[in-house]
Amino acid sequence: MAQDSPVAARYVPEGTVPLVAFEGDAYDCGREYAAWVLEHHGGYRRYLDMAWDSTALPPDVRVLFEERAPHILDLYRGLTEVAGPPASDATPPGSACTSFSASGSLTLDGRPVSGQTKDTGLASAEQYIVLRLRMAGAPTILVLCYPGEVLGYGLWSTGMSIFRNSLYVTGRGEGRLNMVQWGLLALAGTSVREAGRLAEEHGIADVGNCLISDAAGESVSVEFSNAGVRIVPADAGISVHTNHGVAAATQAVHSDDEDAHADSRYRRERLLELLCREKGRLTPHKALQMLADHSAYPMGICRHPAGGADYATTAAVIAEPTEGRLYVTRGNPCCNWPATYSI
Numbered sequence: 001m002a003q004d005s006p007v008a009a010r011y012v013p014e015g016t017v018p019l020v021a022f023e024g025d026a027y028d029c030g031r032e033y034a035a036w037v038l039e040h041h042g043g044y045r046r047y048l049d050m051a052w053d054s055t056a057l058p059p060d061v062r063v064l065f066e067e068r069a070p071h072i073l074d075l076y077r078g079l080t081e082v083a084g085p086p087a088s089d090a091t092p093p094g095s096a097c098t099s100f101s102a103s104g105s106l107t108l109d110g111r112p113v114s115g116q117t118k119d120t121g122l123a124s125a126e127q128y129i130v131l132r133l134r135m136a137g138a139p140t141i142l143v144l145c146y147p148g149e150v151l152g153y154g155l156w157s158t159g160m161s162i163f164r165n166s167l168y169v170t171g172r173g174e175g176r177l178n179m180v181q182w183g184l185l186a187l188a189g190t191s192v193r194e195a196g197r198l199a200e201e202h203g204i205a206d207v208g209n210c211l212i213s214d215a216a217g218e219s220v221s222v223e224f225s226n227a228g229v230r231i232v233p234a235d236a237g238i239s240v241h242t243n244h245g246v247a248a249a250t251q252a253v254h255s256d257d258e259d260a261h262a263d264s265r266y267r268r269e270r271l272l273e274l275l276c277r278e279k280g281r282l283t284p285h286k287a288l289q290m291l292a293d294h295s296a297y298p299m300g301i302c303r304h305p306a307g308g309a310d311y312a313t314t315a316a317v318i319a320e321p322t323e324g325r326l327y328v329t330r331g332n333p334c335c336n337w338p339a340t341y342s343i
Contacts, residue, residue: 010331010335010336011122011304011305011312011331011332012122012125012312012314012330012331012332012336013331014330014331014336015330015336016328016330016339017128017129017130017144017315017328017330017339018129018130019129019130019132019341020033020036020129020130020131020132021131021132021133021134022036022132022133022134023133023134023135024134024135024136025074025135025136026071026072026074026075026078026133026135026136026138027074027075027077027078028078029075029078029133029135030074030075030076030077030078030079030080030081030082031078031079031081031082032078033075033078033079033131033133033148034048034078034079034080034081034082034083034148035082037083037147037148038082038083040147041127041147041148044127044146044147044148045083045086045087045088045148046088046146046148047145047146047147047148047149047150048079048083048147048148049083049086049087049088050148050180051076051079051080051083051148051150052080052083052085052086053178054073054076054077054079054080055076055080058176060176061176061177061181064177064185064202065181065184065185068185068188068189069138069184069185069188071135071137071138072150072184072188075133075135075150076150079148079150083148095118095119095120095165095166096119096166096242096243096260096263096264096303097116097117097118097119097163097164097165097166097242097243098116098117098119098165098240098241098242098267098268098271098291098301099114099115099116099117099163099164099165099209099211099240099241099242100114100115100116100163100211100238100239100240100241100271100275100287101113101114101161101163101211101213101219101234101238101239102114102217102237102238102239102275102282102287103217103218103219103234103237103238104217105217105237105280106237106238106275106278106279106280106282107280107281107282107283108280108281108282108283109283111320111322111323112213112215112216112217112219112320112321112322113282113283113284113287113318113319113320114161114163114211114213114219114318114319114321115163115287115288115291115316115317115318115319115327116153116163116164116165116211116291116316116317117291117301117302117303117313117315117316117317117333118144118153118313118314118315118316118317119303119311119312119313119314120311120312120314121310121311121314122305122310122311122312122314123310124146124314124315125314125315125330125331127146127147128144128145128146128314128315128328128330129144129145129146129147130142130143130144130145130154130326130328130341131143131144131145131149131150131152132341132343133150139156139157139158139187139188140156140157140324140343141154141156141157141187142154142155142156142157142324142326142341142342142343143155143326144315144317144326144328150180150184151179151180151183151184151187153317154317154319154326155319155320155321155324155326155343156187156188156321157324157343158187158188158189158190158215159190159214159215159216159321159322160186160187160189160190160192160195160212160213160214160215160321161212161213161319161321162183162186162187162210162211162212163210163211163317163319164179164183164208164209164210164211165208165209165210165211165241165242165243166207166208166209166243167207167208167209167223167224167225167243167244167245167250168243168244168245168254168255168257168260168261168264169207169225169226169227169245169250169253169254169255170225170226170253170254170255171207171225171226171253172205172206172207172224172225172226173203173204173205173206173207173224173225173226173227173228173229174203174205174228175202175203175204175205175224175229176202176203176205177198177199177202177203177204177205178204178205178206179204179206179208179210179224182198182199182202182204182210183210183212185198186198186199186210186212187212190214190215191214191216191218192212192213192214192218192219192220193218195212195214195220195222196220196222196231199222199224199229199231200229200231203224203228203229204222204224204229206224207224207225207226208223208224208225209221209222209223209224209241209243210222211239211241213239213321214321215321215322217237218234219234219239220232220233220234220239221239221241221246223245223246223247223250225245225250225253226253227245227247227249227250227252227253228249230245230247230249230250231247232246232247238272238275238276240268240271240272240275241268242264242265242267242268243260243261243264244261244264244265244268246268263299263300266296266299266300267300267301270293270295270296270300270301271290271291271293271301274290274293275287275290284318284320284325284327287318288316288318288327288329288333288338289333291313291316291318291333292316292332292333292334294334301313302316302332302333302334303332304332312331312332313331313332313333314330314331315328315329315330315331316328316329316332316333316338318338324342324343325340325341325342325343326340326341326342327339327340327341328341
């Protein structure tokens with residue numbers, strides 16, 4: 001009898017990311033969310049502890065929230081009242097993700113599509129949730145995130161979506177807002193132009209990139225680092241960002257890890273190539289196939305552990321912001337079916 005061919009194990013078991021949903025007053029949603037995290041992920045406090053910053057907002061930042069997103073203040077008040085003061089190191093982990101947005105001019109049905117991979121330590125796959133917050137008198141939030149997180153990766157009923165990347169640079173930026181504050185304020189608006197002005201006017205005291213899109217299908221990458229805020233517009237309706245700086249000023253402060261930069265450049269160029277091939281016929285399903293690309297296996301867009309590393313693509317997300325739908329795979333998109341979540 002012939003021996004069975006060797007079969008590579010799934011690094012993330014089959015399954016779906018759980019939906020965690022709350023409805024009602026924003027303050028009550030915050031309390032219920034914090035209580036759920038403490039009950040189901042009691043040892044995981046990273047994002048609950050990061051929320052504590054909201055208890056001491058500078059007056060000018062508080063005014064911005066009162067004017068643009070007062071429900072976020074109520075939500076965080078509920079979160080922090082239940083979670084209490086920080087009890088852990090609240091520094092978020094690094095990652096190496098690939099994000100994109102495509103306007104309706106590129107899609108088969110004329111609706112914009114956006115999304116990204118999440119490349120992290122394998123343990124992340126067990127921590128992800130899809131959070132849906134239906135808050136009275138406020139936009140609905142639907143995002144892939146970690147327990148206790150609010151900004152996440154996904155969409156709001158405003159028609160805005162946000163996806164994020166680490167940035168391989170030498171330092172963080174300066175400004176009145178941190179990334180989470182700016183992201184929440186931007187998503188509460190209705191256009192990427194407004195979001196870009198907000199970043200440029202107030203600065204972002206953080207390091208990274210956010211690829212943000214609106215219901216009209218416009219998108220930009222907002223890079224923030226010790227080179228300041230740099231806005232990278234879409235090219236012919238397509239935005240793609242990985243982990244290296246695209247703006248010239250951001251490139252000037254890049255880090256020295258050339259291998260990481262080479263991988264990042266490859267992923268960006270490859271996804272741009274794949275998206276351009278489907279102009280006028282792109283669908284969410286085709287976009288997910290692109291995030292499962294194996295042209296540089298085991299590295300590349302759909303990343304698998306290599307050389308014994310405990311690091312891979314642990315989730316993929318596709319958003320239809322104008323339809324209020326999110327498609328999420330738990331683990332590599334090449335070998336796990338997506339689940340659909342709706343506003």
